[in-house]
Amino acid sequence: MQQLKDYLFANTANYQGHVDERFLDLARQFSRMQDARTDLGGAALVVYFQGRKVVDIWTGKKSETESWQADTLSVCYSTGKGVLSTLAHILVSEGFLDYNIPVAQYWPEFAQQGKDKITLRHMLSHQSGLYDIRNQIADASEMADWQHMLDVIAKAKPRFEIATDAAYQPLTFGWQVGGVLEKATGQSLTALMQQYLLQPLALKDAYLGVPQDQLPQIARLLPKKQREDSIASASSAHHKKTTQQKARKASPLDKLLELSGQNPQDFQDAMIPKGMKNFSFFSDEGLQAIIPAANGVFSANSLARIYAMLANGGEWQGQQLIRPEIFKQLSQIQYTRRDRIMPLPMHWRLGYHRILTLGKSSSGFGHMGFNGSGAWCDPERGLSFAYTHNFATTSITGDYRLWGLTQETLRCADQVLAGHKGWF
Numbered sequence: 001m002q003q004l005k006d007y008l009f010a011n012t013a014n015y016q017g018h019v020d021e022r023f024l025d026l027a028r029q030f031s032r033m034q035d036a037r038t039d040l041g042g043a044a045l046v047v048y049f050q051g052r053k054v055v056d057i058w059t060g061k062k063s064e065t066e067s068w069q070a071d072t073l074s075v076c077y078s079t080g081k082g083v084l085s086t087l088a089h090i091l092v093s094e095g096f097l098d099y100n101i102p103v104a105q106y107w108p109e110f111a112q113q114g115k116d117k118i119t120l121r122h123m124l125s126h127q128s129g130l131y132d133i134r135n136q137i138a139d140a141s142e143m144a145d146w147q148h149m150l151d152v153i154a155k156a157k158p159r160f161e162i163a164t165d166a167a168y169q170p171l172t173f174g175w176q177v178g179g180v181l182e183k184a185t186g187q188s189l190t191a192l193m194q195q196y197l198l199q200p201l202a203l204k205d206a207y208l209g210v211p212q213d214q215l216p217q218i219a220r221l222l223p224k225k226q227r228e229d230s231i232a233s234a235s236s237a238h239h240k241k242t243t244q245q246k247a248r249k250a251s252p253l254d255k256l257l258e259l260s261g262q263n264p265q266d267f268q269d270a271m272i273p274k275g276m277k278n279f280s281f282f283s284d285e286g287l288q289a290i291i292p293a294a295n296g297v298f299s300a301n302s303l304a305r306i307y308a309m310l311a312n313g314g315e316w317q318g319q320q321l322i323r324p325e326i327f328k329q330l331s332q333i334q335y336t337r338r339d340r341i342m343p344l345p346m347h348w349r350l351g352y353h354r355i356l357t358l359g360k361s362s363s364g365f366g367h368m369g370f371n372g373s374g375a376w377c378d379p380e381r382g383l384s385f386a387y388t389h390n391f392a393t394t395s396i397t398g399d400y401r402l403w404g405l406t407q408e409t410l411r412c413a414d415q416v417l418a419g420h421k422g423w424f
Helices: 002-008 021-037 079-093 108-114 120-124 140-144 146-155 172-185 189-198 212-217 226-245 252-259 264-271 284-288 300-311 324-330 400-418
Strands: 016-019 042-049 052-060 073-075 365-368 374-378 383-389
Touching: 002 021, 016 021, 021 042, 021 052, 021 400, 042 300, 042 400, 052 300, 079 120, 079 172, 079 189, 079 300, 079 324, 079 365, 079 374, 108 146, 108 172, 120 172, 140 146, 146 172, 172 189, 212 284, 300 374, 300 383, 374 400, 383 400
Parallel strands: none
Antiparallel strands: 016 052, 042 052, 042 383, 365 374, 374 383
16 A cells, blocks of 8 residues: 555656656656655666667665666666577577577587587577576575586586476576577677677676676665664564474465466576575675676666667667577567466567566567566567666566556557557
């Protein structure tokens, strides 16, 4: 109820930046959704429409003492999967590798444990069977060692036969795809990002592994208010007492997953490495590590421009980064059923999923992050979108703000293109 009141009575102009008047309703929506919590963090929203930036706004706090700025960087979790996938498609366009050639041809060590037929297509569409992280490493801190994790993936055994099922790969996706890109080109992932994605798009604020000198630019999680800490402490104490008194019962989510045919163990094995208490994506070590599936750090501007290139069929300012025949493949749906991990059918493309909205339909694609960040494109509308923040929201299906802002972005574009917004 309080969230509804906060939304209804919010300041609709609590933001800085530029807005095209055709997208003013979107800016007001952004302000409504952030206004009541700007002392708990900050957020940014950037939209391109028909090749032009039409929204570039931000609000709130980067830290306890700093305000959010246009170039503020933030941890975007799985939103980085879409960036890594885009790099992969560029390298396929450049002829370094092919979607359908077994990865072992580029990376011989990967052929272990019956993985000799897995291709880049299987990896990008989450059909390789390599979603398990929990049983592959003894401690989450191991994830900070890039070469070690490539060895782990090379030795891993798939949990199902390739292409017979799909399971979202929350963490292992980055080592699979990033590993084969390095092996196929003979270059580091950082160098590939710089040469083939960031330089052509003139981007300076997108990282899979943040350099030391850029750490101050990153928005960190703000400490919770004292009242919230007290509530959390009381809740935690009650929980501990309860669990000491009796064995843990299955949660409603566990039961729902089981009724739906999903196995809660699959979710845990994919999402939760052992020893996660020893590792933080927001620590300096976590930010500097190369964990492409989970710790991508971007500004909203950089994400929106990457997807603006995709919204334009792989072309940007006269440069054809992705060949038309490759672009046609990357945007094709590979798997329509619900996979083993995600609670919703994601309609996996090659490294992207469908756009999640509050009803508005779109044939576009993109990727969201665990904290509710997200970026996507809609080539039919000539539209791209990026939303970043540093709030503590965590959900495998994003945050309702991401869904709501996506909905309003599509509606504003349709007002221009069709003369009416519509809800569906």
